[in-house]
Amino acid sequence: MLFYQRVELKNGLLATALMVAVLVLNGCGSSDPVADDEVLTAAQIAEQWGGTAHLANDPVRPTGGLALHRLGWTYDCMECHRLLTARWHHDRPLVEHRDLVLEHGANRFCLNCHHPTNRNAFVDYDGAEIAEQDVVLLCAKCHGPTYRDWTRGIHGRQTGSWQTPVADRPRLRCIQCHDPHRPTYPLLTPESAPTYPVRAAGGHAPVAAHAAEQEH
Amino acid sequence: MKQYLVFLGNIARISFQGSWRFYAWMGFLTLITLIGLNAYARQFAHGLVTTGMTDQVSWGAYISNFTYLVGIAAAAVMLVIPAYIYRNEPMHKVVLFGEMMAIAVIVMCLLFVMVDLGRADRFHHMIPPFGIFNFPVSILAWDVIVLNGYLLLNLHIVGYLMYSQYRGVKPTAKFYIPFVFVAIVWAISIHTVTAFLYVSIGGRPYWNHPIIAPRFLASAFTSGPALLVITFQIIRRWTKYWIGNEPIFTLRRIMAVAMIINFFLLLCEVFTEFYVQTYHVAASEYLYFGLHGHNGLVPWIWTAIALEFVALVLLVMPVSRQLKWLNVACVLAFVGIGVEKGMGLIVPGFVPTPLGEVVEYLPSLNEFLICIGIWAFGALLYSWMLRVAIPIMDGSLRARPDTPGGSSE
């Protein structure tokens, strides 16, 4: 079998010498000159790479309404709705907001959530207004246990530091993940799968076949 | 002291003397050993990426061979017990051959562990003054102790008896008999501890199984003597040292009993696994029948069981009182148990992984070369020991040939 690893004897001798010397020689490795221009510093690499690009933690859902307020937008729902008052029955199709599809389980009526006279706000149990930024309280009307978990940091995505008490942490609100009109969490595209190890014997049965086998 | 140096000098000298057959045999083994060394140098330079092992199957041919060889090593005790406990005289003549085999095989075991290490250059981390030894918590630490202890015990016993014989002095009982008895217990311990390496792993149900250790002993007490039976016949065929048939047939009886126990324990294991059908059966299913279309080990294990079964039948039948058939049984048992322990004990422990992934394993060419290199080195070592020991044992190499067995130094 030596033939496929054919090496000159000179190399062989060198190797033996190397065996003896390699520990000592490499011990001095630290003094090797390092060409500064080839090496990226931590700061440079952070800049190039975005540093935390792999930690992207943006909410899955850009939230129009809340963002508008934050940007100082003065858009006022009541500019229209002053004239177009609440409709209490689904007696005809929507003229505006036709992009909205309401798939919120049994909750299929606009004014369950939106305030009947002030469209810039939501509505509480007793008809009182819930300010737009307090949307969490609106959801809590029905989703009590989830709200309780949210306040304790058990439901919903956490950012910040584990050392900060939950109450003091910046929190994502319900509608930053759930579309209120269609609150089921959206399907996601999975990132790439692991593969059967290249050096292993055999191979993996195609996923589809495997799944089919399980169904039967 | 001077006499001892002369002794070593003599040994060195006769090591290189022999017929062309001796040279050819030793040259051949040296060549294979060097090929193995070359493969290891490659592994050392590039890492275990040169093997077929993966994160999923993280132990392979090296640890399999190691496990099998531990069994062979301890089988020397099958000569020592009749010789020293039952005072079986013919056994006394051959007991040293068994102990020398133990030495060679333990050295092979240690080499197999060494080549399995990802960082062989940090081996000293296991040796207390330089390193930290996780004793008594780690079973691997125990294994290091029992293996090296067994090596030292056998080196002492063999070395002492040889040197006494060489000087023509009757060995002093207190300098070796206690060690012989310690070695008997110790031999059992190397098996047990090696089996406990696997048994102690709670996360792998295939191994976490009390029958592993006794079954390991039973199969070793078959394969070890099988190798000895063949070796004895080679020795008496090719050297001047005469070994009678008595030790061989004593070993035959031992093998027959051990093989019966081995099969009984196999039955216990298979019944427990398959009757209940807990999901822990997956590893056994993979081994015997294949799992999710993966069946790499199935032909091997059935071949091994078939070989072992034929060996069992031969051993219990009178036909194996003929050396010809006994040799067939020995070869079948040695190969069968080798395949079974080699492929059937270690690899299925990893298949499926604890998370249910089925990844198969086959050794790479480089890994295979390292394995046969170590086997060749073991054979080389044993041949060399025989080359040195036989002239001493038959009295042709003596410090003072004219005073046989009389000196009182």
Place this chain on the structure above:
Amino acid sequence: MDSSQKPPESRTVQEAARAMDRRTFLKNTGLGAVGFLGFAAALSPLLELEKGDLSLDDFLQKHYRELSGDELEKILRELERRTARDFGVEPTISDARPVPGAEFVYALNLSRCVGCRRCAHACVKENNQSRTSDQDLEGSFIRVLELENGSMNLENSEHYYDPELVPQEGKYYMPVQCHQCRNAPCVKACPVQATWTQDDGITVVDYNWCIGCRYCMAACPYYARRFNFSKPKLEPQQINPNQAYLGNRIRPKGVVEKCTYCLQRTREGEYPACMEVCPTGARVFGNITDPDSEVAQIIKDKRIYVLKEEVGTQPRFYYFFDK
């Protein structure tokens, strides 16, 4: 020790010495030379060792727990220099020690996980895992299993699922990573104490002490450990420069590595990378010694599932359910 039945062929020391005449001497010298050359040729692949693969400093380095502050400091700077030399990025390698009084626990909501594998990929990137492409998930400390509704038998799990969208109908997903066990089989297995559990509950590996025997990998019931079969392959732009000695620094060849709950982040107060990227909030991480922490609340109130509880590992990783 009976003498043999055949008459012994006696030979004294002197006779043996005489036999060693000039011809034998030459023959033996020749044999020796051939043997030596063969030996040297056999070892020649060692020439392929890379610079710095072996060094006296490494050889003499003590276990992490025996290093003095100064010694460790020197080693960290040396490692930074070597990373710069070998990988083209000079990282900052810290000694991130446990936060006093903290004990980290992870909780994962099986009702919320959708199996998107964001965590597994963030893990690879955060922890400087060797990879051949950005899709390479081989080294990730996290495996996401796809399971059939109605069963929790891991032996029927699918690791390689790759549909258009997740979660798939009739399936649920279970990410598995190191459980940082209180009774860790890996720690017990290690023959040289190269892996141990620190005060905050994180089981670490001293990559400069590990001998690569892989007994810990065999011992782990969660498939949480990975081995560096070769020297890691990383492009400069793939390297996370924020590194820790016991954490995500680029590992040497031939040693075992594992999830450390991103100790280079968590010991600085941040969340682990896998939690940071989890889009659904299925992952919850915190300090169990704080009764107001999320994890403490979960263990108090929620239905908890401990994976392989029967193995007795007592993990610091819990699965829980909403419904």
